[in-house]
Amino acid sequence: MSYLERFRVRPGARVQLAAIDPSFKDRHEGQDAAAAEIDECRKRLVDLQEMLYVERRRSLLICLQGLDTAGKDGTIKHLLSAMNPQGCTVVPFRQPTAQEEAHDFLWRVHRATPARGEVTIFNRSHYEDVLVVRVHDLVPKSSWSRRFDRINAFEQGLADQGTQILKFFLHISSEEQLARFKARLEDPTKQWKISESDYEERKYWDEYVTAYEEALSRCSTEHAPWFIIPANHKWFRNLAIGRILVEHLEGLKLTYPKPTVDLEHIRREYHAAKHPAGA
Ligand code: AMP
Ligand code: MG
Numbered sequence: 001m002s003y004l005e006r007f008r009v010r011p012g013a014r015v016q017l018a019a020i021d022p023s024f025k026d027r028h029e030g031q032d033a034a035a036a037e038i039d040e041c042r043k044r045l046v047d048l049q050e051m052l053y054v055e056r057r058r059s060l061l062i063c064l065q066g067l068d069t070a071g072k073d074g075t076i077k078h079l080l081s082a083m084n085p086q087g088c089t090v091v092p093f094r095q096p097t098a099q100e101e102a103h104d105f106l107w108r109v110h111r112a113t114p115a116r117g118e119v120t121i122f123n124r125s126h127y128e129d130v131l132v133v134r135v136h137d138l139v140p141k142s143s144w145s146r147r148f149d150r151i152n153a154f155e156q157g158l159a160d161q162g163t164q165i166l167k168f169f170l171h172i173s174s175e176e177q178l179a180r181f182k183a184r185l186e187d188p189t190k191q192w193k194i195s196e197s198d199y200e201e202r203k204y205w206d207e208y209v210t211a212y213e214e215a216l217s218r219c220s221t222e223h224a225p226w227f228i229i230p231a232n233h234k235w236f237r238n239l240a241i242g243r244i245l246v247e248h249l250e251g252l253k254l255t256y257p258k259p260t261v262d263l264e265h266i267r268r269e270y271h272a273a274k275h276p277a278g279a
Contacts, residue, residue: 003243009227031235048246058116061166156221164248
């Protein structure tokens with residue numbers, strides 16, 4: 001089965017994260033065994049992204065969501081190794097600024113969406129407005145509960161304009177998060193990542209799971225699907241997302257645009273320049 005199908009949340013399905021194994025690694029024994037396939041995928045992505053860029057008809061919006069340490073930053077690093085920076089942008093979403101706060105929640109999101117031919121990767125996204133906002137009561141329930149329909153309508157609008165949206169939930173276990181926090185504490189090159197709020201947020205694990213389950217269930221649509229990616233193994237996460245992107249982009253049947261110039265004419269000019277009359 002394609003990974004596009006396998007990890008996709010079917011529209012209308014009721015997601016239960018506890019039923020999905022975050023340590024899943026398919027038929028692969030481990031990172032070394034999968035390395036060749038990961039690299040193959042990466043190379044294929046390089047070509048496909050270039051075609052998307054030169055075709056300039058459609059665009060791709062990748063949304064990354066997950067609890068702290070789920071691997072959003074690591075995924076971005078991996079994906080950027082498969083993208084020409086010309087044509088790919090990463091946009092992080094943090095706590096809204098005063099100006100953003102004074103606008104509709106989709107204001108800052110819409111302006112960050114990709115132009116034709118481009119790939120944009122959202123590090124967090126408009127989904128925070130039904131996740132962190134809900135878990136911490138930042139706006140009343142009467143407000144955030146209406147956002148699922150708003151999000152679906154917004155994403156439908158983007159899809160109508162040729163923007164394909166692929167949304168990835170990086171699924172890790174609570175034990176894996178603890179292990180990653182510990183690794184950060186011990187590794188001087190990772191200590192900068194630690195914030196007080198990490199441990200605070202962990203206390204809200206169950207609330208986040210509830211919020212994610214509703215978002216994944218209500219907002220996985222034909223035009224903007226959610227994928228639940230087993231992410232306890234970083235290499236498998238990279239492999240799965242890479243494969244899904246490749247499968248999706250291959251399905252677009254991208255083509256190089258037709259030349260806008262008369263090639264025969266240019267060939268004749270070239271020939272004439274190389275062999276000047278009388279030379
Ligand atoms: P990081 O991704 O580690 O840089 O952290 C960004 C922080 O911004 C996280 O704690 C998010 O929960 C928070 N954040 C992102 N979007 C929103 C939002 N719409 N409302 C409130 N907090 C947000
Ligand atoms: Mg982060």
